[in-house]
Amino acid sequence: MPEINRSLDNVGTGFAAFLSPPSPEVIRFSVGQPDFDTPQPIVDEVKAALDRGETTYTRTQGSVELCQAVATHLANHNITADPQDVVITPGCKQAILYAMMATLDAGDEVLVLSPAWPSYDGMLKLLNYVPVHVQVRRDNYHPDFSALESAVTGKTKAIMLNSPNNPTGAVYTPEEIEQLLEFAKKHDLWILDDMIYATLAWTDYPYTSPSSLPGGEERTITIGGWSKGWAMTGWRMGWITGPKRVMDGVKKINVSAATHVATFIMPAAAVALTLHEETEIMAASFKERRGIIHGLLKELPGLVVPEPEGAFYAFCDITGTGMTDIEFANRALEEAKVQLIPGSLMEGGEGFVRISYATSPENIREGVQRLSVWLNSL
Numbered sequence: 001m002p003e004i005n006r007s008l009d010n011v012g013t014g015f016a017a018f019l020s021p022p023s024p025e026v027i028r029f030s031v032g033q034p035d036f037d038t039p040q041p042i043v044d045e046v047k048a049a050l051d052r053g054e055t056t057y058t059r060t061q062g063s064v065e066l067c068q069a070v071a072t073h074l075a076n077h078n079i080t081a082d083p084q085d086v087v088i089t090p091g092c093k094q095a096i097l098y099a100m101m102a103t104l105d106a107g108d109e110v111l112v113l114s115p116a117w118p119s120y121d122g123m124l125k126l127l128n129y130v131p132v133h134v135q136v137r138r139d140n141y142h143p144d145f146s147a148l149e150s151a152v153t154g155k156t157k158a159i160m161l162n163s164p165n166n167p168t169g170a171v172y173t174p175e176e177i178e179q180l181l182e183f184a185k186k187h188d189l190w191i192l193d194d195m196i197y198a199t200l201a202w203t204d205y206p207y208t209s210p211s212s213l214p215g216g217e218e219r220t221i222t223i224g225g226w227s228k229g230w231a232m233t234g235w236r237m238g239w240i241t242g243p244k245r246v247m248d249g250v251k252k253i254n255v256s257a258a259t260h261v262a263t264f265i266m267p268a269a270a271v272a273l274t275l276h277e278e279t280e281i282m283a284a285s286f287k288e289r290r291g292i293i294h295g296l297l298k299e300l301p302g303l304v305v306p307e308p309e310g311a312f313y314a315f316c317d318i319t320g321t322g323m324t325d326i327e328f329a330n331r332a333l334e335e336a337k338v339q340l341i342p343g344s345l346m347e348g349g350e351g352f353v354r355i356s357y358a359t360s361p362e363n364i365r366e367g368v369q370r371l372s373v374w375l376n377s378l
């Protein structure tokens with residue numbers, strides 16, 4: 001029998017083992033997706049596009065209107081994007097893969113601020129690139145610049161950036177983004193900036209793009225999408241933009257790999273980017289839930305929980321309970337009927353658990369109460 005791709009042996013399955021739907025009485029703090037329906041004007045537009053018969057092949061990088069809409073949206077984040085250099089992808093996930101494929105050669109090392117969303121590690125390994133995990137600070141989950149400096153080798157080619165962050169909920173300050181950019185300039189690195197949670201920052205400073213800072217545009221690949229801020233996870237829509245020579249490569253990859261996303265979804269995705277009230281209501285609701293869950297979690301014995309700054313995750317240091325994170329997650333499910341994600345599914349996440357607060361305030365109160373009863377009984 002022929003062999004299969006040997007790289008697959010190194011690729012994990014992310015959070016899958018702890019995401020399987022539990023019995024109905026379990027409170028799920030595990031799922032990282034908005035608990036809202038996609039706003040109605042977006043849904044109406046996809047139906048209208050189908051009725052208009054928009055079901056044929058179209059421009060591969062994405063419709064002119066949608067690429068323009070993304071460029072206009074990015075301008076709100078002080079990112080200058082030429083609509084000609086925007087490519088629409090099947091999910092932000094595929095945009096990240098394209099960014100890696102367009103900038104890296106086999107064997108190149110990529111600095112990953114860890115613990116990190118596990119797909120970065122999987123994608124890099126799948127393509128024979130080398131993830132180099134660099135632990136963030138334990139007190140606030142922000143970058144540790146001396147650790148980053150020590151991790152650089154002659155093979156380091158890029159740094160993966162994700163702020164607001166999954167799993168830690170950290171939002172890096174504008175000064176830190178500037179420092180990351182200076183670091184990237186010093187070592188001549190690409191910055192792959194996954195801005196999927198950009199509209200969900202609860203800090204008094206916003207998501208800051210390295211591309212918006214002097215000298216940042218030429219080395220930043222900006223990647224984002226509709227899943228989190230617009231409650232569109234199932235639509236599988238993302239974007240990527242960056243310097244022209246990178247985007248020429250991305251366009252080649254996209255033509256070979258996907259052709260384009262579904263034609264009739266594109267007008268709806270453009271409508272999404274014009275909505276403000278709907279997205280602000282969702283964001284405000286997550287911010288409120290952040291306050292509720294943090295107030296409750298910090299009372300739990302053995303847990304240390306910095307205030308979550310963005311996205312919809314609370315990242316808890318559980319070492320004070322004396323349990324490993326896997327034991328904590330398994331026992332929380334069994335004994336407290338609460339499902340959460342153990343940190344060691346991500347390199348550098350040992351001793352932590354991720355709690356998603358993208359669930360109702362009632363579930364948040366009930367779930368943390370169950371954890372409280374359980375932990376206090378130990």
Ligand SMILES: Cc1ncc(COP(=O)(O)O)c(C=O)c1O
Nearest residue numbers: 032091092093117166196225227
């Ligand atoms: C940090 C991060 N980037 C990207 C994605 C994937 O986004 P999409 O659903 O658009 O592929 C996720 C989804 O959980 C995420 O947490």
